[in-house]
Amino acid sequence: MTDVRYEIDRLDRLLVEIIAERTTYIKAASRIKPDRDMVVDHPRIEDVVSKVLAHAPQHNLPKEIAEPVWRLLIERSIAYEFEAYDALKASDIDS
Ligand SMILES: C=C(O[C@@H]1C=C(C(=O)O)C=C[C@H]1O)C(=O)O
Numbered sequence: 001m002t003d004v005r006y007e008i009d010r011l012d013r014l015l016v017e018i019i020a021e022r023t024t025y026i027k028a029a030s031r032i033k034p035d036r037d038m039v040v041d042h043p044r045i046e047d048v049v050s051k052v053l054a055h056a057p058q059h060n061l062p063k064e065i066a067e068p069v070w071r072l073l074i075e076r077s078i079a080y081e082f083e084a085y086d087a088l089k090a091s092d093i094d095s
Pocket residue numbers: 025026029039040041042044045048073074075077078081
């Protein structure tokens with residue numbers, strides 16, 4: 001069990017790094033989108049989820065894990081993107 005948990009902890013550190021890198025692109029999207037109502041793009045959300053679900057079986061990742069994990073990741077990414085978008089607009093107004 002110690003060995004298994006060692007590997008889980010190792011992979012969690014990698015996941016943190018990968019999700020952090022993904023999040024830098026969420027911030028980039030907040031800078032690129034010209035309108036606040038473009039932050040939530042439903043067709044793109046479904047595109048992201050369908051690509052993940054197409055890729056998951058090749059790595060034996062159950063859909064029951066992949067789909068809710070990605071939907072939550074996208075939901076929290078959108079909340080972060082709104083915060084970044086609003087902070088950017090507020091700093092534009094201040095300057
Ligand atoms: C990053 C984007 O913004 C949002 C975040 C997404 C994501 O986390 O993958 C997908 C769609 C968007 O609503 C985007 O539009 O691509």
